[in-house]
Structure formats: C-alpha cells, structure tokens
Amino acid sequence: MSKSEHTRSALLQSATRQFGEFGYSNASLRQIAGQAGVDVALISRYFGGKLGLFDASLKECLNWPELLDPANDPIETAIEKFTDPTSEDHKFSTTRMIILNADDPIVGERVRTALFDKLINPLEARMGGTHIKERLAMFIAVIVGASITRYSLQVPGMADADAKIHSRQLRHLIDAALSFKC
Amino acid sequence: MSKSEHTRSALLQSATRQFGEFGYSNASLRQIAGQAGVDVALISRYFGGKLGLFDASLKECLNWPELLDPANDPIETAIEKFTDPTSEDHKFSTTRMIILNADDPIVGERVRTALFDKLINPLEARMGGTHIKERLAMFIAVIVGASITRYSLQVPGMADADAKIHSRQLRHLIDAALSFKC
DNA sequence: GCCTCATGTCAACACTTGTTGACAAATGTT
DNA sequence: AACATTTGTCAACAAGTGTTGACATGAGGC
Numbered sequence: 437m438s439k440s441e442h443t444r445s446a447l448l449q450s451a452t453r454q455f456g457e458f459g460y461s462n463a464s465l466r467q468i469a470g471q472a473g474v475d476v477a478l479i480s481r482y483f484g485g486k487l488g489l490f491d492a493s494l495k496e497c498l499n500w501p502e503l504l505d506p507a508n509d510p511i512e513t514a515i516e517k518f519t520d521p522t523s524e525d526h527k528f529s530t531t532r533m534i535i536l537n538a539d540d541p542i543v544g545e546r547v548r549t550a551l552f553d554k555l556i557n558p559l560e561a562r563m564g565g566t567h568i569k570e571r572l573a574m575f576i577a578v579i580v581g582a583s584i585t586r587y588s589l590q591v592p593g594m595a596d597a598d599a600k601i602h603s604r605q606l607r608h609l610i611d612a613a614l615s616f617k618c
Numbered sequence: 619m620s621k622s623e624h625t626r627s628a629l630l631q632s633a634t635r636q637f638g639e640f641g642y643s644n645a646s647l648r649q650i651a652g653q654a655g656v657d658v659a660l661i662s663r664y665f666g667g668k669l670g671l672f673d674a675s676l677k678e679c680l681n682w683p684e685l686l687d688p689a690n691d692p693i694e695t696a697i698e699k700f701t702d703p704t705s706e707d708h709k710f711s712t713t714r715m716i717i718l719n720a721d722d723p724i725v726g727e728r729v730r731t732a733l734f735d736k737l738i739n740p741l742e743a744r745m746g747g748t749h750i751k752e753r754l755a756m757f758i759a760v761i762v763g764a765s766i767t768r769y770s771l772q773v774p775g776m777a778d779a780d781a782k783i784h785s786r787q788l789r790h791l792i793d794a795a796l797s798f799k800c
Numbered sequence: 801g802c803c804t805c806a807t808g809t810c811a812a813c814a815c816t817t818g819t820t821g822a823c824a825a826a827t828g829t830t
Numbered sequence: 831a832a833c834a835t836t837t838g839t840c841a842a843c844a845a846g847t848g849t850t851g852a853c854a855t856g857a858g859g860c
Binding site: 621646647648658659661662667668 | 816817818819820821826827
C-alpha cells in the first residue's frame with residue numbers, strides 16, 4: 437500500500453464517520469482531515485472536493501455484493517446487513533449514513549438514486565410473492581423506523597437492533613411487514 | 619394583534635418551516651427572516667438568538683393538548699396527529715421537525731427531552747395492557763419509519779400517510795406493533 | 801549529482817454564518 | 831407640539847466554511 441493510498445483511505449474512513457454522524461452539510465472538511473491526521477488541502481487533491489469525497493464514501497457504503505449473490509436469501513441477507521452487529525456504533529452505520537443525508541439539499545438526490553440503484557431495486561428484483569413493492573416498502577419502514585426510534589430518539593423499549601435479528605420484537609414487526617396481503 | 623406580535627409570529631412560522639425542512643444547523647437566520655419578510659436582527663431582538671428561536675418553534679410544535687384529554691383514546695389520537703392530513707406538506711410537519719433535529723449536535727438533546735416530556739411519557743401513562751414500553755416503542759417505530767420511507771427515501775409502495783389512517787397497509791403494521799405479546 | 805514526479809505544508813481567498821450596536825422611523829402619551 | 835417608547839434598518843464584527851495556488855519535501859530514475 438503506497439503512501440498516497442494510505443492517506444486516501446484514511447480520509448475516506450474519517451469522512452464516512454463524519455458524514456454518518458453529522459450529515460453532509462454539518463461535516464467539516466477540516467475536522468475530517470484532522471481526524472485522519474492529514475492536511476485539509478489533500479481532500480481537494482485526492483477527491484476533487486467535498487462532493488467528490490462524499491460520493492466516494494457513499495459508494496463504499498452501498499457496496500454490498502452479497503445482496504446480489506443468488507446463493508443468499510435476499511431478505512435474510514438484508515436483515516443481517518441492516519442490523520449489522522459488527523459495526524461498533526450505530527452512529528457510523530450505513531443505515532444512518534443514508535437516512536441522515538437522504539434529504540440534504542445538496543446530496544439528497546444522489547443518496548436516494550444510489551440507494552435505489554444499489555439496494556432497493558436489486559432487492560425488489562429478487563423478491564417473490566405478491567405485492568412486492570408494498571411489502572418491500574414496509575420492510576424498509578420497519579428497519580429504518582426501528583433504527584431511528586432506538587438510536588436517534590433513544591426510546592426505551594425498542595429492541596436492540598444490534599443483537600442480531602433474534603429479538604422477537606423486531607422479527608414480529610418484520611414478519612408483519614412481509615406477510616401483508618390484500 | 620400588535621405589530622410586534624405579528625412579526626414575532628411570522629418569524630416563528632418561517633422558522634418552523636426552515637427547521638423542519640433543513641434542520642437546525644442547516645437553517646439560516648437570514649433565510650428565515652427573509653421568508654418572513656423581516657430583518658435578521660429582529661430575531662435576536664425577539665428571541666434572543668437562534669437557539670431561542672428554535673426553542674420557541676419546538677415548544678409550539680409539541681403542544682398537543684388533545685393528546686392528554688381523557689375523552690380521547692390516546693393511540694387513535696396519536697395516529698391522527700402523526701399522520702395529520704391537514705398539514706399541507708410533510709416537509710413542515712412536526713414528525714419531521716423532530717426526526718430531523720433529534721441528533722443534531724446542538725439541539726438534539728432538548729428535542730429528545732421535549733419529545734419525552736410532551737408526547738411519549740404522557741402517551742405511555744395512558745396506555746393499557748401489558749408490555750407497554752415495547753408496544754409503544756414499536757408504534758413509534760412504525761410511524762417514524764413510514765414517514766421517512768415515504769417522504770425522505772421516497773420509496774414507492776409505501777402507503778400515503780396523509781390519506782388518513784385508512785390505508786390498510788399502515789394500519790396492518792400499527793396493529794402488529796400494538797398487538798405484540800411476550 | 802541532478803532531474804522529475806509524487807506527496808505534503810502553508811497561507812491566503814471569497815463567502816456565509818450568528819450576533820451586536822448605533823441610528824432612524826414610527827407609534828403612543830402627556 | 832414635545833417627549834418617550836416601541837419597532838425597524840443598516841453596517842460591521844469575528845468566526846468558520848470550501849477551495850486554490852505557491853512552495854517545500856520526499857523518493858526513485860538517469
């Protein structure tokens with residue numbers, strides 16, 4: 437790993453944390469660079485600017501090849517992905533990165549299109565049964581709602597989404613979302 | 619209504635829109651004042667500053683006396699409130715105001731405490747049955763998740779939360795949330 | 801050694817932000 | 831009419847933002 441690649445990846449990691457914690461507009465380039473132990477000007481050099489850095493971070497966040505692997509059940513894989521127990525802290529999870537920037541005046545649109553291109557549409561294509569659009573939308577609503585309720589609103593009584601999906605509570609809701617008919 | 623009260627309320631209304639659309643840190647005082655047709659400096663005069671303006675806006679957003687009225691069923695009232703069809707646009711709804719600012723580094727904490735003081739705790743106190751905390755948390759998750767999925771992520775297939783609650787889809791999920799046992 | 805290119809450092813830039821204080825205009829009171 | 835109080839206007843401020851260009855430092859090839 438060359439020197440430049442090292443600083444590039446340090447910047448990318450730091451950026452993902454800041455963008456996921458504060459959102460695009462509230463994240464400061466100087467703070468991102470500082471956390472990466474690097475000079476601010478290098479962001480423009482390696483990514484062309486703040487927008488380029490965000491794009492790179494977003495692309496990395498949404499790169500989930502196992503979601504497209506025919507060997508995996510798409511919904512179960514998605515559940516594991518969205519409730520990833522390996523992420524040390526929800527503040528830096530992909531779920532939050534998406535939610536927090538989905539309606540930013542600057543990057544909102546590209547977040548949504550990337551979300552559809554990389555996750556929602558592929559997921560929909562692999563689902564079976566009837567009312568696919570509705571069931572998928574409800575599934576997303578449950579995942580997103582549980583995440584926000586627990587981590588952003590900090591409502592007690594919400595199942596810990598990190599403790600795999602074996603929480604009966606969350607599974608109960610997801611089942612209700614996916615079993616919708618009529 | 620005196621002149622000062624008029625500009626004060628114009629500022630408050632404009633602020634609620636901006637805070638609900640862009641969030642606290644992304645809302646600009648000059649833009650708020652401009653939309654209200656008023657000079658920026660008057661914000662400091664009437665509200666003491668940006669924080670005071672936000673507090674006033676938040677207080678107004680969370681003032682829902684009918685939620686505490688013993689004559690109303692708390693959950694049904696909450697459903698109508700959260701899926702208020704009278705609000706012209708979701709961008710300016712109370713739900714969004716809360717979600718968008720719940721983890722802002724500056725105002726996040728006061729948003730959450732106000733949310734609990736004014737809404738969640740009173741609601742919890744009036745609920746019956748078992749597993750109150752869990753059922754309430756899931757109810758909130760469904761409301762919040764549906765709102766974000768539809769309006770922020772713009773996922774097609776999500777029931778229009780504005781079309782009252784008679785959407786079978788959303789009602790299906792809410793029932794699942796509230797009927798949770800064990 | 802000398803040159804070249806990659807990489808990093810630093811200072812400045814134009815701009816926006818929230819806030820403040822001096823001043824003007826309007827309104828009400830005696 | 832003359833004064834006092836309220837209400838509004840304007841310009842400036844210090845601080846923070848993303849971005850840029852000039853310069854310094856480093857490593858590898860001839």
